Amino acid sequence: MDKLWLYTSTLAKGLPVTISLSVSAIIVACGLAILLTILLTSQKAVLTSIIRGYILVFTGTPLLVQIFLIYYGLARFEAIRDHLPLLWDLFSRPWFCAFLALALNSAAYTTLIFHGALKAVPDGHWQACAALGMNQRQTLKVVLPYALKRALSSYSNEVIFVVKGTALASTITLMDLMAYNQFLNGRYYEFSIFIITGAIYLLINGFLSIIMRIIEKKALAFESQ
Template sequence: MSELIIQFSQWLLTLTQGAEPWDSYARYLPRLMDGVWVTLQLVIVSGIAGFIMAIPLALMRIAKSPWLWVLPYCYIFFFRGTPLLVQIFLVYYGLSQFESLRNLGWIWTDVLSQPYWCAIIAFSLNTSAYIAELFRGAIQAVPKGEVEAAQSLGMSRRKQYQHIILPRAFGIILPAYGNEVILMLKGSALASTITLLDLMGATRGAIARTYMSLEFFLLAGALYLMLTAILIGFFRLLENWYNAHQHATRMPVNKLDAQLRDKHIEDNAR
C-alpha cells in the first residue's frame, strides 16, 4: 500500500510541475497518508477498548448498591469533566513520576513510555466514560414489556442482559455512539502534542519544512472531513441494518399464511 502511495505521489509531482501548493501536497502525501493510518489506528483500537470497558461500567452504574455504583460514577465524572488534553498529559508525562512503574520492565519500555500506547490508553479511558453513560441511559430506556416477556419465558438475569437488554440497548445508542466515535476522531488530533505522528503531527511536520501553514491545515481539514464522512456512512449503514425494524414501511402481507391474514393487518400494511 505504501509503495502505491509513493508511486501516486511521484505521478502527481509530474503533473504539478512545481506549482505550489500542489507540488508540496504531492511531495508530502506519503507522510500524510501514514498519519491518516495512525489516526485510524488510534480511533479503532481506542473505540473497541473503550466499548469493552463501558459495558461493565454501565452495569455497575445502574446497580442499587452504592458500593458498586460509586466507583464508576467517580470514574465517569472525572473523565467527562476534565479536558482530553489534560488526560493525555497525565498518562504520558504523569506515569513517569512513579518509580514503581518505571521498574516494570517491558510494560514500561514497550507500552507506558511510548506515545502511541499512551494516546490509546488516554483515548480508551476517555471514550469509555462517555459510552458507559450512553449505555446506562439506553439500558434504563429498554421497554419494560420486553424485559417482562423475557422473565415470562423463564430467562435468568444473565440471559436477559445477554439476549434482550444489552442488544436492545446497543440499538438505542447507535446514533449517539456514532457521534462519539466522530468526536474521538477529531479529538485524536491532540495526540500530536505528545510527539505522535498522526495526521495532525504529519501536517505540522510538513508546515515546519514548507512554511505553508494555511495550505496544509486546509488539506488536513479536508482529510479529517473525508474520514468523518466515511464514519458517518458506516454508522448509517450499521444503524439501518441493526435497527431495520424502525425503518420498515410495508409489511409483506402477501407472504403470510392465509390463516394469519385479517383486515387489520392489511389496513396497517398500506
C-alpha cells in the same frame, strides 16, 4: 500542483498512526463501555460509585490533560520505573499512552450513552422477562442488545469524536496526521496545509458516518424481521 502533492503525500504518512489509534481505541472503549453498563445494573453501591467516579473524572476533564497525565505523570512513580519494567516500557511509548487515554475517555462517554439507552427501554420489556421467570443476567441478554441498537445513532457521534481526538496525540511526539501538519506548517507556513489536513479528517469521518449508518439500518432492519 507540485506543492499540493507534496503536502498530501507527507500528511498521508501520518494516516496509519491516526487510523490505528482510532480503530484500537474505539474497539476497546466499546467493549469496556458494555461491561461498565452491565456492572451499573448490579445495584452494588460500592461498584456503581467507583464506575460513576471514573465517568465523572474522564468526562469532566479535558482529553489533553488525560493524555499528559498518562504519558508524563506515570513517569514520576518510582515503583513503576524500578519494579515494573514491562509496565514502564508500555507507558514510555507515546502510541500506547495516547491509545489508553482515548480508550478510557471514550469508554466513559460511551457508557453514558449505553446506560442511558438501557434505562430508556420500555417497562414492558422488563416486565415480560420477569413474567417468564428470567433472572437479571438472562434479562440483560435480551434487553441489552435492544438498547445498544437504539444507541447506535448517538454512538456514531462518539466514534467521530475519537477520530478527532487523535489530533491531540501529536502533543506527546507521536507522528500522526496532525504532527505531519505541524511539520509542514513549520517548514512552509502555508494556510493550504491546514485545509488539506481538515479535508483528510473530513473524509475519514464521512466514511465512518456512512459505515455507522449502514450498521444502524441493518441492525434495526434485522430487529423488525
